[in-house]
Amino acid sequence: MRVYLDNNATTPLHPDVIKAITDFLPYYGNPSSLHETGRDAKEKLYSSINSISEFFGCPREDMIITSCASESNNIILKSFMNKKYDFRPHIIISAIEHPAILETAKYLESNGFDLSLAPVNEDGVVEIETIKNLIKKETVLISVMWVNNEIGTVQPVEEIGRLAKEKNIFFHVDAVQAAGSIPISFKDLPFDSASISAHKMYAPKGIGLLYVKNFAKRKKELTPLIHGGHQEGGFRAGTENTIGIAAFGAACSALSKEMEKNHAQEEKIRDHFEDRVQKEIPHIIINGKNSKRKVSTSNITFKYIEGESILLRLDLHGISVSTGSACSTGSLDPSHVIMALSDDKERAHGSIRFSFGRENTMADADYTVDKLKETVAFLRSISPLYKGE
Ligand SMILES: Cc1ncc(COP(=O)(O)O)c(C=O)c1O
Numbered sequence: 001m002r003v004y005l006d007n008n009a010t011t012p013l014h015p016d017v018i019k020a021i022t023d024f025l026p027y028y029g030n031p032s033s034l035h036e037t038g039r040d041a042k043e044k045l046y047s048s049i050n051s052i053s054e055f056f057g058c059p060r061e062d063m064i065i066t067s068c069a070s071e072s073n074n075i076i077l078k079s080f081m082n083k084k085y086d087f088r089p090h091i092i093i094s095a096i097e098h099p100a101i102l103e104t105a106k107y108l109e110s111n112g113f114d115l116s117l118a119p120v121n122e123d124g125v126v127e128i129e130t131i132k133n134l135i136k137k138e139t140v141l142i143s144v145m146w147v148n149n150e151i152g153t154v155q156p157v158e159e160i161g162r163l164a165k166e167k168n169i170f171f172h173v174d175a176v177q178a179a180g181s182i183p184i185s186f187k188d189l190p191f192d193s194a195s196i197s198a199h200k201m202y203a204p205k206g207i208g209l210l211y212v213k214n215f216a217k218r219k220k221e222l223t224p225l226i227h228g229g230h231q232e233g234g235f236r237a238g239t240e241n242t243i244g245i246a247a248f249g250a251a252c253s254a255l256s257k258e259m260e261k262n263h264a265q266e267e268k269i270r271d272h273f274e275d276r277v278q279k280e281i282p283h284i285i286i287n288g289k290n291s292k293r294k295v296s297t298s299n300i301t302f303k304y305i306e307g308e309s310i311l312l313r314l315d316l317h318g319i320s321v322s323t324g325s326a327c328s329t330g331s332l333d334p335s336h337v338i339m340a341l342s343d344d345k346e347r348a349h350g351s352i353r354f355s356f357g358r359e360n361t362m363a364d365a366d367y368t369v370d371k372l373k374e375t376v377a378f379l380r381s382i383s384p385l386y387k388g389e
Contacts, residue, residue, distance in 0.1 A: 002318045003364045007200075007357030008149050008177060008297060009322055013247075014202035014358075020048075020250030021204070024243050031240055032229070045242055048249025055252035056196065056211065057185025064210040064232045065245060069176045070100040071225065072195030072210035073143075075236075076172045077104040079222040080141055081111055090114040090138040094126045094155065095340040096148050100195075101174055102336070105143070114138065123291040124153035124341045131160055141170045146194075147177035150337040150353055151288035152297025154182070161190030176200055180255050181263065181294050186211045192218075198244065202358070203251035207244035262358045267295035269356050273365040274298055280369065281376055287338060287351060296356040301338070301347045304386040305379040310352050310372075313379070317371040322353050346385075 004012065013021075024044060029037035031045050053060050066072045080089065093105045095117040109115040116134045118126050126144055135142075142164050146157050157173050164171035173194040178184060180201035186194060196209040212218055219235060228237025255262075274286055283303040302310060307323035314321055323335070334348030342348070354368070380386040 008355035024246040051249035068208040069197035124288040143172040145174040151299040152294035198248040
């Protein structure tokens with residue numbers, strides 16, 4: 001039995017996406033070519049782009065197709081380095097951002113920017129007052145993620161967006177984990193820009209989206225990362241990833257029909273999973289439980305043992321989970337997200353993320369709890385930290 005519970009890291013391809021990829025394969029033309037082969041590819045591409053635009057409620061002119069959300073985040077943050085300031089520019093990000101924002105912001109800091117990491121409360125949420133108190137007259141950018149990738153907590157991005165607008169500060173949202181979980185209409189939201197990743201919503205890797213409100217007006221304030229051809233309104237050069245865009249479009253069409261159903265099913269499974277874990281495994285903490293969370297995410301600390309050992313033993317039973325962000329794998333540092341809400345290294349080291357998706361069933365949840373019980377009991381029996389019930 002194989003149970004995949006790492007959907008926040010990446011999702012399997014949706015059957016409609018696989019079909020869209022296969023259907024697109026004969027359209028090998030370069031969409032910029034003037035001949036029929038190119039025109040055919042371009043036409044097919046347009047319909048996929050329309051599906052993406054409809055799904056995210058954003059006009060095509062405000063969309064830049066990128067290779068991933070990391071690229072989208074980098075474009076926005078690094079654009080602030082190319083502006084002229086007669087003061088030391090200040091930026092605010094939350095302390096629980098994904099490395100795609102965190103590391104880029106630190107890069108800006110190493111280039112003279114003043115960086116503030118907004119702390120979160122013990123439920124893993126950045127409070128609006130915290131942001132208010134951090135704003136200075138030199139603040140040029142605020143970047144806060146919509147949904148945290150490790151614990152699933154939903155951040156008050158609409159409120160922060162309104163505050164930023166009032167103060168005339170650019171507001172960027174990493175919306176990667178919200179996409180496919182929360183209905184999004186960018187044109188109606190108080191965000192100046194946002195990033196999306198297709199591989200978190202049942203499309204393949206290598207395709208992302210950057211939304212910029214009123215892009216035509218703002219284009220001169222932003223700096224492309226890739227110069228060259230005229231693609232993406234002349235802002236992001238490189239022949240389009242046509243198959244990736246077709247796949248992304250198909251994922252958007254599929255999710256627009258089934259998002260609600262997936263949501264209800266994932267919530268039921270996640271709640272059942274957490275109920276059983278709470279009843280059957282002692283000494284656990286469900287991280288972020290008291291706040292609004294993405295319904296498919298459950299992050300649990302198992303006290304007295306190491307998350308990595310749990311992960312590896314569950315893997316032997318065919319269960320895929322993760323400790324923190326996939327992008328932080330390979331580092332022995334404790335999760336910066338759990339540290340931000342508890343400042344407790346042991347809690348951070350013993351936490352596991354279970355992220356459910358459209359293909360999961362109650363049987364997957366039950367199998368996982370059964371194996372988890374065995375695993376946790378075994379690891380505690382050999383843990384020098386565990387002194388019994
Ligand atoms: C919140 C968040 N932002 C950004 C990223 C990076 O996305 P990509 O893999 O498309 O660069 C991820 C991926 O885990 C994420 O969860």
